[in-house]
Amino acid sequence: MDISKEEPIYSISTAAKLLGISVPTLRVYEKEGLIIPHKKESNQRLYSQADLERVECIRRAINEKKISVNGIKAIYSLIPCWEVVNCSQEDRAVCGAYNSEDQPCWTFTHPNTICESKSCRECEVYSDYSNCGTIKNLLKNIVGKAS
Amino acid sequence: MDISKEEPIYSISTAAKLLGISVPTLRVYEKEGLIIPHKKESNQRLYSQADLERVECIRRAINEKKISVNGIKAIYSLIPCWEVVNCSQEDRAVCGAYNSEDQPCWTFTHPNTICESKSCRECEVYSDYSNCGTIKNLLKNIVGKAS
């Protein structure tokens, strides 16, 4: 993973221009929990190259694959985060993300779990499976170990 | 599983009436691969109680959860069928379902695989996870074995 791809360098208007969409749309995606842009101390958003690619992927899902935003959220919620971060049984019992079926895990706070101190934006659950097409591959890998 | 719930007894118009939707809608769901009604020799559809519950679940996903039909299909396609039916590595290599990300496995024919001879309508991959809310539970169970 190239560190430069993760570097937050684009303002929201620049990001919108590069993506060919409007600024409000980017904010909606964030509000829905599809993306987590970096924020300056002043609360202004900054987007990295990886963020842009993530949005492009979301747009393909919406426009080409005709999957609704809520559908994407439901799909994200199926990522077995508990396995990726290897959280304990006790953590799972108290973790909202573990039991949710319509919100990605990174839209939750995770009090009293291993994720409590982690930044979701940097967590592999968020960053590794941003490309829509890779979630099933993750399942193939993880599930494969079981048999 | 009560056998009577699986018994195909309702005609399409009866099923539509019971569900409060139109006949064409039921056909659309079938065409999209969301449901597999039983068919008489004469090609007429018959629906079981389980079929109706499956449709109710689909309707909740569409109307309440706001997940599009293509979104539901994408979610279904994430069910780790290869693990449920325990198919071989060779099977996976040639199975369209294993590599699909937008069509449920039961919308494929499965030549030269363990599923070749199985009826998808009766396969647990199709029947057990019809209730939208159970797919993540399946993942929890299967993935759990891995750790």
Place this chain on the structure above:
DNA sequence: CAAAGTTGATAACCACAATTATCAACTTTG
């Protein structure tokens, strides 16, 4: 310090997914 850009929030717009109506040909029912 003025111009340009950002913030969150609300409201307006509209493309189109989801549903239904309609059709002729065919099957089932009594």
Place this chain on the structure above:
DNA sequence: CAAAGTTGATAATTGTGGTTATCAACTTTG
């Protein structure tokens, strides 16, 4: 064999999800 129901296919309808415009208040930039 007539009436009612089904078939697949096509076309029409409509509700609304996704997008954008607009706003006043605030921040950054040069």
